[in-house]
Amino acid sequence: MKKLVRIGLKDILITLRDVPALAILIGMPMIIILILGSALGSFGGDSEMARIDVAIVNLDEGDIGTEIVEGITEGEELEELFDTRVLDDAEDARKDVEKGNLAALLVIPEDFSDKINDSKPVKMNVFIDPGKEISASIFQNVVRSVATRISSASIAVQTARDVLIESKMVADEKDFTRHMDKVVKEITADDALSAIGVLGSDVEKEREITELDFYGTGMTIMFLLFGSMFGAFSLVKEKEEKTLSRLLITPTSKVSIIGGKMLGIFFVGAVQFLILFLFTVILGVYWGENLFGVFLLALGVLLAMTGLSVLFSSVAKNVRSVGAIAPLVVIVMALAGGSLFPISTMPEWLQPIRYLTINGWALDGLSDLMKGAGTNSILSNFGALIAMFFAFFLFGVWRLGCEE
Amino acid sequence: MKKIINLAWLNILQILRNKGELLGILILPVLLTFIFSVVFGNGAEESKVPVIFVDEAKTEYSRQVYEQLKEVDSFSVKEDTCADAKEFLTEGKVDAVVIAPDDLDSDILAGIGASIKVLKNPGSTRILSVVEVVNGIAGRMAANAKTSQIIQEVVGEARSEFESNLLPFMPGQEISLPQVPVKDFPEKIKAELSKTFPYLQADPGSEGLYWAADEKWEPEPPVSVEVEEVIPSEVRGESVVATGYLQFSLGFTVMFIMFIVLNGAGGILDERETGTLSRLLTTPTPKAQLLMGKIVAVFLTGALEAVILIGFGALVFDVPWGRNPLSLIIIVGTYLLAVTGLAVFLSAMVRTRGQLSAIGPVIAVALAMIGGCFWPIEIVSPFMRRLADFTPTGWAMYGLVDIVARNQGISEVVVPSLVLLGFAVLFFGLGIKFLKFE
Numbered sequence: 001m002k003k004l005v006r007i008g009l010k011d012i013l014i015t016l017r018d019v020p021a022l023a024i025l026i027g028m029p030m031i032i033i034l035i036l037g038s039a040l041g042s043f044g045g046d047s048e049m050a051r052i053d054v055a056i057v058n059l060d061e062g063d064i065g066t067e068i069v070e071g072i073t074e075g076e077e078l079e080e081l082f083d084t085r086v087l088d089d090a091e092d093a094r095k096d097v098e099k100g101n102l103a104a105l106l107v108i109p110e111d112f113s114d115k116i117n118d119s120k121p122v123k124m125n126v127f128i129d130p131g132k133e134i135s136a137s138i139f140q141n142v143v144r145s146v147a148t149r150i151s152s153a154s155i156a157v158q159t160a161r162d163v164l165i166e167s168k169m170v171a172d173e174k175d176f177t178r179h180m181d182k183v184v185k186e187i188t189a190d191d192a193l194s195a196i197g198v199l200g201s202d203v204e205k206e207r208e209i210t211e212l213d214f215y216g217t218g219m220t221i222m223f224l225l226f227g228s229m230f231g232a233f234s235l236v237k238e239k240e241e242k243t244l245s246r247l248l249i250t251p252t253s254k255v256s257i258i259g260g261k262m263l264g265i266f267f268v269g270a271v272q273f274l275i276l277f278l279f280t281v282i283l284g285v286y287w288g289e290n291l292f293g294v295f296l297l298a299l300g301v302l303l304a305m306t307g308l309s310v311l312f313s314s315v316a317k318n319v320r321s322v323g324a325i326a327p328l329v330v331i332v333m334a335l336a337g338g339s340l341f342p343i344s345t346m347p348e349w350l351q352p353i354r355y356l357t358i359n360g361w362a363l364d365g366l367s368d369l370m371k372g373a374g375t376n377s378i379l380s381n382f383g384a385l386i387a388m389f390f391a392f393f394l395f396g397v398w399r400l401g402c403e404e
Numbered sequence: 405m406k407k408i409i410n411l412a413w414l415n416i417l418q419i420l421r422n423k424g425e426l427l428g429i430l431i432l433p434v435l436l437t438f439i440f441s442v443v444f445g446n447g448a449e450e451s452k453v454p455v456i457f458v459d460e461a462k463t464e465y466s467r468q469v470y471e472q473l474k475e476v477d478s479f480s481v482k483e484d485t486c487a488d489a490k491e492f493l494t495e496g497k498v499d500a501v502v503i504a505p506d507d508l509d510s511d512i513l514a515g516i517g518a519s520i521k522v523l524k525n526p527g528s529t530r531i532l533s534v535v536e537v538v539n540g541i542a543g544r545m546a547a548n549a550k551t552s553q554i555i556q557e558v559v560g561e562a563r564s565e566f567e568s569n570l571l572p573f574m575p576g577q578e579i580s581l582p583q584v585p586v587k588d589f590p591e592k593i594k595a596e597l598s599k600t601f602p603y604l605q606a607d608p609g610s611e612g613l614y615w616a617a618d619e620k621w622e623p624e625p626p627v628s629v630e631v632e633e634v635i636p637s638e639v640r641g642e643s644v645v646a647t648g649y650l651q652f653s654l655g656f657t658v659m660f661i662m663f664i665v666l667n668g669a670g671g672i673l674d675e676r677e678t679g680t681l682s683r684l685l686t687t688p689t690p691k692a693q694l695l696m697g698k699i700v701a702v703f704l705t706g707a708l709e710a711v712i713l714i715g716f717g718a719l720v721f722d723v724p725w726g727r728n729p730l731s732l733i734i735i736v737g738t739y740l741l742a743v744t745g746l747a748v749f750l751s752a753m754v755r756t757r758g759q760l761s762a763i764g765p766v767i768a769v770a771l772a773m774i775g776g777c778f779w780p781i782e783i784v785s786p787f788m789r790r791l792a793d794f795t796p797t798g799w800a801m802y803g804l805v806d807i808v809a810r811n812q813g814i815s816e817v818v819v820p821s822l823v824l825l826g827f828a829v830l831f832f833g834l835g836i837k838f839l840k841f842e
Contacts (some may be wrong), residue, residue: 024763035774094634103782120626122628123627124629125632127633128632129807134780137536143629144539152546155621156617159551159555163559163603168601183554186554186557225666257637274482298713318676320670321422323670323762324667326761331765342525342836348454367494368494
């Protein structure tokens with residue numbers, strides 16, 4: 001046992017002296033999480049999106065088209081969001097969208113006002129750049145809400161006309177126009193359509209998991225797994241440089257050697273986790289209230305990672321093979337386990353593959369914790385991680401045994 | 405030249421003989437392309453956005469929300485209880501939960517504010533469309549309610565005008581009525597008049613007005629929005645247009661090419677580490693040729709990887725790669741050069757192969773993020789966008805988005821490919837300058 005701890009300590013010292021390894025284990029994830037933070041804009045003040053380039057071509061001969069243009073170009077909020085140009089030639093403007101110079105283009109057709117006044121259905125055309133789907137969809141939403149407003153007005157007028165004529169208290173169409181102004185004015189008032197609001201999930205008093213939380217935790221787990229690669233390096237090196245056989249000649253058991261190495265790997269991983277955890281907390285990543293649960297899951301991940309390093313060193317003949325296999329395995333696990341994109345984007349039948357990965361079990365548990373789950377609900381995740389540790393470890397030791 | 409080719413061939417064989425690397429180069433990309441095409445490709449059309457509707461109000465109005473949600477083709481809507489819905493959301497099985505709370509009742513006719521709640525799965529990229537649809541539904545319902553309210557008022561005004569007028573108009577009847585305001589008529593006559601004038605005494609029912617207004621939204625609302633993705637006129641209608649989650653499949657391709665190239669670059673350091681380099685240098689092969697051979701091998705491995713990723717996706721899974729293969733080749737080729745240069749540069753910066761293997765994937769992930777491989781570059785802050793201009797991944801993405809998403813021709817790839825070439829020259833220059841070959 002004493003030997004085991006000594007070997008572990010020696011390996012820890014070696015890793016701590018290896019500046020590039022430290023940089024990768026701790027520096028790089030920090031940089032990436034920082035990038036994520038500023039890219040996704042959850043800290044460091046409001047890092048707003050750049051204004052979206054859009055254009056309007058108004059071919060309408062009536063007034064409504066002009067009102068729409070004014071509404072979109074003069075609203076203060078919209079001005080912050082869009083850099084709107086008013087153009088004359090629809091074909092030219094379309095070409096600009098095609099080239100990616102404009103994210104979206106609104107074309108108001110010639111007979112727009114006429115048709116609305118005649119209560120005939122009419123379409124506004126929005127052309128969007130498939131290369132800027134998100135920006136385009138923001139503009140699309142604005143145009144849709146404008147369309148809903150005009151539709152509301154038109155429907156209010158039509159319904160009012162029907163009802164008043166039915167009441168016979170208004171003599172005819174001409175008599176009705178006296179009332180129409182009032183209808184239009186009221187339905188197009190700023191708060192007219194606020195009777196039914198749409199509330200986001202924030203009213204639920206549950207903390208919403210932000211993208212920063214998602215990537216912060218996902219990346220931390222992914223980089224913890226990179227630790228297995230360094231562990232495997234150190235194991236394989238002893239094999240490659242034949243120092244292992246030398247060590248084995250000394251009265252040191254194989255168990256102490258492998259155990260010591262694993263202890264070293266585990267400890268380095270633990271330090272890495274603590275640093276990344278503190279770092280992400282400072283950046284505003286929310287890990288949930290249940291810190292015990294978080295550390296329990298981290299323990300599971302670290303153990304599974306340690307097992308993985310034994311597995312790597314058993315299947316790889318040399319450092320070169322470890323270098324080829326380990327990062328790929330880590331990245332694939334990250335992909336399938338939801339470290340790089342949310343599981344819910346996968347089709348339902350494919351989602352269970354996350355349970356083949358360390359990331360999947362860990363992130364599953366972490367997201368439960370973020371939503372306020374108790375320790376009990378993540379015990380199965382912890383159990384699965386421990387099971388993975390044993391599976392990797394036993395298989396690795398078995399393979400290593402075969403080699404001797 | 406022949407020697408370089410021979411050396412390159414030798415190095416490729418070395419890479420391919422290593423089972424781990426072979427796995428990484430052949431099997432993994434195929435697997436990934438499979439996953440991408442299932443997750444993000446054309447198959448994704450089948451995966452509708454799962455939405456759960458929770459009806460707490462159980463009124464006509466909440467049913468209306470449900471009916472209209474169901475009409476959206478791209479959603480698959482199920483009704484469930486609130487507790488279950490939240491659990492599904494937590495497990496990430498649904499993108500959104502739409503809740504019609506208790507207050508969604510006849511109060512909305514009186515203009516008392518009500519709300520529809522949307523609980524979002526924060527990881528979902530499709531949440532925007534759900535919110536948009538719910539906004540549309542809320543807008544329509546609010547408009548109906550407001551219309552009903554306004555009409556009540558207008559009818560009230562018309563009535564008081566009518567009542568105080570001297571001469572009510574009686575269509576089709578020649579009876580001359582007394583010259584007094586209607587409101588002064590005896591109750592009996594008023595009741596009689598009500599038969600002809602339906603709203604003389606009672607207001608039209610606000611609920612009836614609500615549904616009368618609602619009918620007018622069908623089959624199409626007075627003003628609708630037609631959205632069209634713009635693709636170049638000369639290919640309209642014939643080429644496969646990339647849809648949906650194209651971003652991811654382009655981005656991950658870009659990332660994986662870099663990943664493989666940086667990994668393969670370990671070979672440059674191999675001989676130095678094992679000491680075979682000094683032996684090789686005693687042969688009449690110049691140092692430069694040795695190095696060239698290795699670099700060519702790394703480049704070709706990356707090219708093989710790219711061909712597998714793109715070809716497999718295109719042939720087997722119908723992943724659209726734009727209409728012009730040449731422009732695709734130019735972009736991918738120059739990107740490969742830039743990345744190979746980066747590999748040489750990194751080889752010069754590290755001491756051992758192990759360090760390179762370790763730093764490679766991390767650099768690939770970092771550059772992929774900054775370059776906009778993981779999420780669209782359009783959503784990030786202006787500063788981050790500027791940063792993307794300094795990465796080869798960023799320029800590869802610009803080029804690929806132009807030729808694949810926008811279906812542009814060869815003229816659009818000139819700038820990105822020149823920039824990528826610039827990266828290549830810079831990295832090669834620095835790399836060869838600092839590479840300690842002995």
